[in-house]
Amino acid sequence: MQASRVKRLVAVILFILLALPFTASGQTDDTAKITDIQVKGNSKVEAETIRSRMSLQVGDVFSPSAVRNDVTALFKMGFFDDVQVEAEGFQGGLRLIFTVVERPIVRSFAFEGNDNIEAAKLREKLTLTPYSVFNPSLVAQNVEILKLYYQGEGYFNVRITPVVVKLNDKEDKVIFLVEEGDKVRIDDIEFAGNENMSSRKLRKAMTTKEYNMLWSWLLDTGAYKLYEFDNDLERIKALYFNNGYIQMSVGEPDVVLDEKDNELDITIPIHEGVQFAYGKLDVSGNSVFASEELLDNVKAKTGDIMNREQLRQDVIKLTGLYGTKGYAFANVSPIINPDVDTRTVDVTFQVEESDLIHVNRIEISGNASTKDKVIRREVPFFEGDIYDTSGLKKGSDRLKNLDFFEDMTITPERVPDTNEVNLRVNVKEKSTGSFSIGGGYSTVDRLMAIGEIKQRNLFGNGQELNFRGQWGSRRHNFTLGFVEPWLFDRPISLGVEAFNENKEETTIGYSTKSVGGSLTLGRRFWDYWSISGTYSYANVKFYDVGASAIAAYGQEEFDDKTISKIGMSVARDSRDNYMFPAGGSKSSIFGEVASSYLGSSDSYYRVVGDSVYYFPFYWDTVFSLHGRAGIIYGFNGDTPPVSELFYLGGINTIRGYDWGEVGPKAADGQILGGNKHLLFNAEYTFPLLTAIKLYGVTFFDAGDSYGYSHKFDLGSLRYSAGGGFRWMSPMGLVRLEYGKVLDNKDPNQTGKWEFSIGTMF
Numbered sequence: 001m002q003a004s005r006v007k008r009l010v011a012v013i014l015f016i017l018l019a020l021p022f023t024a025s026g027q028t029d030d031t032a033k034i035t036d037i038q039v040k041g042n043s044k045v046e047a048e049t050i051r052s053r054m055s056l057q058v059g060d061v062f063s064p065s066a067v068r069n070d071v072t073a074l075f076k077m078g079f080f081d082d083v084q085v086e087a088e089g090f091q092g093g094l095r096l097i098f099t100v101v102e103r104p105i106v107r108s109f110a111f112e113g114n115d116n117i118e119a120a121k122l123r124e125k126l127t128l129t130p131y132s133v134f135n136p137s138l139v140a141q142n143v144e145i146l147k148l149y150y151q152g153e154g155y156f157n158v159r160i161t162p163v164v165v166k167l168n169d170k171e172d173k174v175i176f177l178v179e180e181g182d183k184v185r186i187d188d189i190e191f192a193g194n195e196n197m198s199s200r201k202l203r204k205a206m207t208t209k210e211y212n213m214l215w216s217w218l219l220d221t222g223a224y225k226l227y228e229f230d231n232d233l234e235r236i237k238a239l240y241f242n243n244g245y246i247q248m249s250v251g252e253p254d255v256v257l258d259e260k261d262n263e264l265d266i267t268i269p270i271h272e273g274v275q276f277a278y279g280k281l282d283v284s285g286n287s288v289f290a291s292e293e294l295l296d297n298v299k300a301k302t303g304d305i306m307n308r309e310q311l312r313q314d315v316i317k318l319t320g321l322y323g324t325k326g327y328a329f330a331n332v333s334p335i336i337n338p339d340v341d342t343r344t345v346d347v348t349f350q351v352e353e354s355d356l357i358h359v360n361r362i363e364i365s366g367n368a369s370t371k372d373k374v375i376r377r378e379v380p381f382f383e384g385d386i387y388d389t390s391g392l393k394k395g396s397d398r399l400k401n402l403d404f405f406e407d408m409t410i411t412p413e414r415v416p417d418t419n420e421v422n423l424r425v426n427v428k429e430k431s432t433g434s435f436s437i438g439g440g441y442s443t444v445d446r447l448m449a450i451g452e453i454k455q456r457n458l459f460g461n462g463q464e465l466n467f468r469g470q471w472g473s474r475r476h477n478f479t480l481g482f483v484e485p486w487l488f489d490r491p492i493s494l495g496v497e498a499f500n501e502n503k504e505e506t507t508i509g510y511s512t513k514s515v516g517g518s519l520t521l522g523r524r525f526w527d528y529w530s531i532s533g534t535y536s537y538a539n540v541k542f543y544d545v546g547a548s549a550i551a552a553y554g555q556e557e558f559d560d561k562t563i564s565k566i567g568m569s570v571a572r573d574s575r576d577n578y579m580f581p582a583g584g585s586k587s588s589i590f591g592e593v594a595s596s597y598l599g600s601s602d603s604y605y606r607v608v609g610d611s612v613y614y615f616p617f618y619w620d621t622v623f624s625l626h627g628r629a630g631i632i633y634g635f636n637g638d639t640p641p642v643s644e645l646f647y648l649g650g651i652n653t654i655r656g657y658d659w660g661e662v663g664p665k666a667a668d669g670q671i672l673g674g675n676k677h678l679l680f681n682a683e684y685t686f687p688l689l690t691a692i693k694l695y696g697v698t699f700f701d702a703g704d705s706y707g708y709s710h711k712f713d714l715g716s717l718r719y720s721a722g723g724g725f726r727w728m729s730p731m732g733l734v735r736l737e738y739g740k741v742l743d744n745k746d747p748n749q750t751g752k753w754e755f756s757i758g759t760m761f
Contacts (some may be wrong), residue, residue, distance in 0.1 A: 004512075005697060014671060031061045035093035039494060044133070050100070052078060062094055070098075078135045103134045107171045110337045110341070113178035117153065125149050134164070134172050146176065154223030156184035156257065156264070183223045185211040187263040193199070193270040197240065202268075205239045207230040211263075218646050224264050233369035240272065241308040246345065247273035276306045280345030285351040285625065294318055296350065306345050318349060323389030328357040328412070328421065357387040360420035366427040370404055374462040375425060376671040377486060377553070379410065380400065380527070387412065387421050394527060399427070404457050406430040430457075432457035443591050462486065492520040493532070508660050508671045509549030510558060513541045514641050528574040534567045534592070537599075540643060550669035553642055561641055564600040567592030575614065580685075580695070582622050587611035596636065604640035626681040629712075633675060645673025646705045651754035653679055654701040656720035658737025663705030663748060674705030678714060693728035697737065719743055720751070 009697040030722055037058055039047040040574045056063075074083045108130055126142050136366040143160050150158035159179040164172050189210055191199050203209070207228050209221040233250050240248040251269035258265070277298050281290040298314045300307070315332050323332035331352040338345045361382045364372050380391045392410055399408050403737050407428040412421040433455040454466035464483040468474065481497040498517040505511055516538030524530045542558040550558070566619040570589035575581040591607045594600040608630035613622045632640045649657035664672040680702045688694045700721045705711065724737030733756075742750040 004510070021600040032586065033093040034058055034060050034096060034155060035091045036063055036095040038097045039100070043104060044102055045077075046104065050074065050077075050098070054098075054573040056096065067096070074098070074100065075145055078138070079133045087752065089619075104166075104170050104172045105131050105495040106134050106171050106174055107131060107167060108173045110173065111178060112175060113180065116155070116180055117150070119191060128174070130665055133546075134174075139164075139174060148177075148226065150178075150180065151223060152225050152227040154183040154225050155180050157181040157226055157262075160621050173395070182262050184257065185263050186266065187211065187258070187261070188265045190265075190266055190267045191270055193272065196245070196272055196275065197270075198249055202236055202239065202270075205235045207235070208232050224266075229253075230323055236268070236270070238309070240270075242310070244277060244305040245272050246276050246308070246309070246336075248305055249273075249556070263629060274340070275341050276343050276345045278302050278306055278337055279339065280340070282346075282348045283351060284348055286353065288322065288353055290329060294321070294351075295322055297468045298349070301348065311347070315349070318351070319520070320389060322351075322353065326356045326358075326386035328387050329354045329414070345401060351700055355419045357414075358420050359383055359385045359387050360415050360418070361421045362420050363427065364425045364427070367434075369429055369460045370427070370462070371460045373489065374402075374404075374457075374460065374486075375399065375427065377489070377491075379423065380426060381423065392423075397576050401575075402427060402457075402462070403578075404462075405433055419741050422615060474504045475502065491524040493520070493524070495522070496521040499538075504544070505660075507658065508673070509543050509546035509552075510642070513543065514538045516563075516642075528572050530571050531574070532569050532571075534569075536565055536567070538563045540641065542643075546670075548666065548668055551641075551668075552666045552670045557639075561601040561603075562599060563593035563594055563602070563644075564598040565592050567606075579615040580693075581624075582616045582620070583612065583614050585613040594739065602634060602638040602641055603636040604634040604638060604644070606630065606640075606644070619686070620685065621686040624681075624683045624685075626679075626683075629677070631676050632677075638670065640675065642673055645675060646677040647671070647673050648679065648703050648705045649679060649733065651737065651756055653740070654703050654718060654720055655699065655722060655737055656701070656741045656751045657718065657749050658752075660702060661746070662718045664707035672707060675708055676710075677703065677712075678708040678712060678717065679703035680717075688725070696723065696724045697726055698723040698735070699739075701739065718745065722751070722755075 018246045025123060034056060035058065037051065037054070037056065039050050039232075042050060048529070053076075055073075056066050056070055060066070071083050071085060072082060079101045079102060083100045083104050085095040086099070088097070089095070095670065104424075106128065109123065109126065109128060111122055114122060119602075124143055126144065128138060128142055139162050143162055146160050147158055148158075158181055161177045163175045163177055165175060167173055187207065189203060189206070189208070191202055194202060208225065211223075223391050233253070236250055237248065249271045251271070253266040254269070255267045256267075256477060257263075281295060281298065281300060281302060287646060297317050298315055299310055311334055314325050315334055318332045319330060319363045320329075322332075324515045331354070333350045333352075335348040335350050336345055337348075343449045354465045361377060361383060362376060362381060364375050367375060380398075381387070381395070392412065396408070396410055405427045409424075409427070411428050413424060414421050451470075452466065452468040454464070454468075456464045456466075458465050462485055464481070464485075466479075466481050468477075468479045472480075478500045479497060480499075481495065481498075484494040486492070496519055501514045501515070503512050503513075503514075516536060518534055518536035520532055520534040523533030524528055540563060542560070545558045555640040569588055569590040571586065573586045574584035575586055576583045576714070579740065587610070589607070589609045591605065594606045595603045608628065610626075610628040612624060612626040615625075617623055630646060632644060632646070634640050646663070647652055647660040648662035650659035652663050660671045663674045663677070666672060682700045683697055684699075685695050687699045700719070702717045702719050704713070704717050706716075719742040720739040721736060721742055722739040724735065727734040735754065735756045737754045738751065739754060741749050
């Protein structure tokens with residue numbers, strides 16, 4: 001094909017030379033000019049596009065080599081099967097006519113024989129597109145792409161043949177005929193040269209596994225997937241590098257196919273070298289921080305085994321330290337100097353401090369409903385401020401916790417030739433208003449019906465308005481609330497709530513009906529701290545009071561009461577996500593006083609301290625520790641209302657026990673609320689199916705509630721442990737957890753399943 005094109009090109013050039021005028025001496029006039037250039041035969045490719053690839057232009061002196069180069073350039077476009085050039089005299093010079101034969105377009109692509117991989121997945125890998133010009137070399141490239149993909153999925157012997165079907169003169173269809181073959185199983189993975197690292201440990205670092213007939217078919221392991229195997233070689237290197245073998249290398253694996261059994265034996269050659277430890281650690285180029293301060297933030301220590309991943313984390317830590325001081329573009333590079341004789345590595349952290357970076361502009365986009373100020377006030381920067389990288393995380397966490405956005409990013413972009421950055425805040429809003437009715441069930445409240453109207457971002461101002469009603473076999477309540485988080489555009493919150501609640505607490509011998517409301521003012525300060533004050537008022541009526549309750553408390557304790565109280569809370573909340581925290585903590589101390597001076601029937605005070613910490617671990621797992629302690633006492637000769645005492649047990653306190661079962665009891669078994677309590681919870685949560693937000697949980701609970709005649713006593717704590725599942729479903733949080741009682745103080749309490757769900761339609 002190429003030879004025939006060259007012959008035609010030579011013939012064309014000879015024709016052009018014969019067409020040139022002759023001088024008197026019989027020599028050709030090599031100064032003949034091109035007076036016109038025409039393009040013919042094109043229908044899909046514009047003539048101007050073709051001319052743009054040609055070096056020859058009208059007015060140029062004719063050159064055979066230039067014609068040859070232009071023909072070659074047009075062929076390289078990939079759009080033509082043939083290019084011919086003709087010349088004719090025109091206006092005292094030459095007219096060149098380029099006639100092209102366009103390739104057909106490919107109307108569609110199809111696959112046949114792909115039994116195990118869907119055509120949609122194969123089509124995603126193609127670089128070919130429908131209605132593009134047919135290009136044989138591009139088709140061949142895509143055959144190789146498909147082969148690599150198949151081999152990456154374990155089909156080592158796949159064969160793919162492209163077939164071109166002529167639909168008409170201008171359109172083709174390409175069919176990829178696939179012979180998948182069977183998946184090649186890995187029979188054996190061996191290592192050669194690994195004297196200091198066991199083969200078992202190396203295999204554990206790999207994703208590629210040997211085929212096991214018991215579980216490989218279920219877990220999709222045991223197949224030779226090329227791209228995963230290449231990554232495994234890097235994982236092996238990383239394992240060695242993180243254990244001090246910085247001069248190790250991995251050779252070309254020996255992969256042997258047993259065609260009869262369709263199995264692979266793989267041998268991976270390894271050169272380990274010697275193990276290195278850290279020698280001298282130093283810092284250079286630093287002036288903002290003292291060397292001692294920087295080295296105090298480094299985990300690597302002289303004498304420790306060299307660890308490349310640890311070193312990388314140290315560099316990140318030092319770079320982040322500079323970022324918190326406004327040196328956002330500081331660069332830290334570890335300079336490594338190994339000494340083979342002493343088997344040590346001296347490391348110098350070379351610092352390029354750059355300059356202080358300031359915020360130039362804060363630009364917000366993507367918000368159709370939410371007002372700019374609602375977003376801007378959560379970003380802890382103003383124009384002109386020093387850019388602090390830790391502030392970027394704070395702003396991201398705050399915006400996420402608003403729960404107004406499906407997606408959100410804050411991207412710093414450096415302004416060219418300045419020491420400033422623009423912060424681009426891009427959000428993708430989600431619905432913040434809801435109307436829902438439905439039902440639910442919990443082991444505490446039993447069956448319930450729920451209705452709610454809520455708007456969490458009222459008029460785009462970040463305000464919350466909600467009305468909620470709940471009807472159940474044990475509880476009926478109605479709540480109307482409004483929250484303004486930024487009163488007068490300052491970090492002052494205002495909350496107003498009215499409620500009507502009816503509780504049928506048969507397990508403690510009485511039921512209550514409460515009607516009232518509350519007013520709360522809060523102030524956020526520093527980064528994570530807040531303080532709030534609350535006034536609340538409620539009328540409480542007791543009914544269905546049992547004889548045991550009257551005997552335990554006295555009849556006068558169940559008279560109608562008015563509770564008027566004021567409270568104050570100080571809290572620090574650094575959780576990275578309010579729904580599923582993976583880091584940070586929340587701690588608070590709350591105190592309230594009810595008094596006859598405020599119009600309350602009884603005078604009492606309550607103090608509660610509460611704290612929970614979240615610790616992220618590997619593979620997106622989280623460990624948390626929670627503790628709470630509280631007291632309530634009367635004064636002026638009064639006792640607190642029995643409805644205000646502490647009752648422990650159930651899914652929200654100590655799992656495995658019935659609600660109210662943990663604490664003091666009368667001689668006849670009547671449950672008595674405590675005026676003091678301790679509660680401890682330890683949990684470990686781990687993702688099961690992150691796509692649907694399904695998590696597993698294991699826990700250990702401990703706590704107790706104490707009567708007036710008892711002091712806090714750690715020796716009397718009740719214990720339980722267990723596990724379960726949590727699912728953030730479209731209907732709300734679903735919890736299914738089993739708690740096993742770990743003490744034998746009450747033979748009736750051995751353990752139980754706890755279940756709760758709020759179903760919304």
